Amino acid sequence: MIGHAAMAVGLVLIVEGLAYALAPSLVERLLEAMRAMAEDQRRVLGLGALAAGVLLVWVAKMLGA
Template identity: 70%
Template structure:
């Protein structure tokens, strides 16, 4: 359970930094996502989930 809380906390920190430091870049990225086909956005989401799971597994394996 502590790993899940750690992961959620880290996501919130990173998301918050992006919005705080580069809000106009976020708007540009959202506009670019609107132009992408739904299948591409879905594939990017699945890749992000897989990468996240892999990183959590590696962190757990290393003793986090």
């Protein structure tokens, strides 16, 4: 269980690091766009990302990961 959690956190850090390393200006524009959004819109976006993540984990588990 702890190994799976460490793997998940490591993968998130890899993706985050790649985004900042390969396209820092794009990240800045994304953050500016998010600041311009209403709090409710950001909450819905976060919930959508959460649901997509849960779905991806479920699919990965079904495929034997």
